[in-house]
Amino acid sequence: MRNWSSSAVRGMAPLSGMPLTLAHAGLTSTSTPGVMVVGSAGYSDPLSLGIKGLSENNSSQVQAFIINDGTGNKISTERLQIFSANKVNEPITTTLEINEHINTISFEGTIIKNKEAHEIISRKLSALSELKDDWASENSLAPTETTIEFAKKLAEILINRNIKVDFCYPLRNGGIQLEVSEKDNIEYEVHPNGQIHQLLYDDENNLIANTVSGLPYFESLNINVL
Amino acid sequence: MSYKIEPTDWLLRRIPNKPNFFVNGRITSACFKTHTGEDGLSVDIEKLVEDIREKYNPATHSLGEILAKLPMDEGYECRHDPIEGNSSHALIVGDTRKIAKKLARSCKLINPLE
Numbered sequence: 001m002r003n004w005s006s007s008a009v010r011g012m013a014p015l016s017g018m019p020l021t022l023a024h025a026g027l028t029s030t031s032t033p034g035v036m037v038v039g040s041a042g043y044s045d046p047l048s049l050g051i052k053g054l055s056e057n058n059s060s061q062v063q064a065f066i067i068n069d070g071t072g073n074k075i076s077t078e079r080l081q082i083f084s085a086n087k088v089n090e091p092i093t094t095t096l097e098i099n100e101h102i103n104t105i106s107f108e109g110t111i112i113k114n115k116e117a118h119e120i121i122s123r124k125l126s127a128l129s130e131l132k133d134d135w136a137s138e139n140s141l142a143p144t145e146t147t148i149e150f151a152k153k154l155a156e157i158l159i160n161r162n163i164k165v166d167f168c169y170p171l172r173n174g175g176i177q178l179e180v181s182e183k184d185n186i187e188y189e190v191h192p193n194g195q196i197h198q199l200l201y202d203d204e205n206n207l208i209a210n211t212v213s214g215l216p217y218f219e220s221l222n223i224n225v226l
Numbered sequence: 227m228s229y230k231i232e233p234t235d236w237l238l239r240r241i242p243n244k245p246n247f248f249v250n251g252r253i254t255s256a257c258f259k260t261h262t263g264e265d266g267l268s269v270d271i272e273k274l275v276e277d278i279r280e281k282y283n284p285a286t287h288s289l290g291e292i293l294a295k296l297p298m299d300e301g302y303e304c305r306h307d308p309i310e311g312n313s314s315h316a317l318i319v320g321d322t323r324k325i326a327k328k329l330a331r332s333c334k335l336i337n338p339l340e
Contacts, residue, residue, distance in 0.1 A: 127245065137240075170256070179254065
């Protein structure tokens with residue numbers, strides 16, 4: 001996949017309660033592939049909207065992201081709207097589709113929801129500190145405080161990306177498994193060695209991908225959004 | 227004497243009551259994952275368990291059963307592996323992470339006291 005073009009357009013958006021449109025953001029109402037546009041919203045918790053266009057072969061995609069850049073907690077909503085253009089250089093003019101989709105999202109509500117979700121999973125993760133070694137059987141290790149804090153950080157990152165982590169379970173090696181009720185096909189494992197495994201399943205619960213990475217990778221996912 | 231596990235055999239898996247591994251009656255795959263250094267997933271062959279009531283304490287553990295056919299169909303060896311104090315012990319040999327979710331979804335809770 002080709003990297004984003006370095007060209008970018010930035011502008012302020014008077015968005016008090018209004019449906020967010022590129023036109024309101026004072027930007028062009030069309031976006032050509034490879035061009036990134038960014039608007040900022042004047043909410044008490046500052047938010048910005050980014051819409052990216054990218055091109056790959058003969059198709060184009062647009063991804064819309066919402067980022068809370070006021071507190072440093074970044075929220076990205078991936079692929080709010082994706083559509084294709086027939087040719088790489090064909091301007092993407094279906095901004096109305098993007099706007100309609102964004103209209104369905106309450107910025108303020110999303111933030112509150114995420115904070116609540118994070119508090120709930122943090123409490124559940126903290127409760128795992130009560131476990132002692134051999135909690136499941138001989139040689140089963142209890143999660144250390146470091147692993148628990150690691151899992152909290154991952155949960156925070158995921159929740160801020162609108163991946164609502166609902167459940168956590170200890171693993172017998174001292175790791176912790178995070179699960180997302182809305183996405184039954186994904187599991188995250190935080191291991192004592194600092195590795196994070198992202199497990200992806202198909203509809204028949206076959207494991208189809210096991211991506212191993214570290215926390216910096218997940219943090220960078222947000223950083224790289226815009 | 228070693229027992230040859232058949233696809234029709236039920237394999238029992240103990241699941242700790244604390245912490246909670248159930249959501250809406252569903253068991254998490256975390257209960258069925260092996261980790262580095264383990265030869266396989268520990269289970270008991272139901273047919274060989276002499277007194278299930280003595281073996282499991284419902285105050286501390288729940289008990290799930292899996293048909294051996296599932297891991298065997300996925301290419302896993304199910305091997306009788308008697309250990310001291312547990313002649314019914316067996317292993318689903320190998321790294322079960324690939325089938326952990328399948329095992330979890332097919333696992334049925336049973337009440338040994340019924």
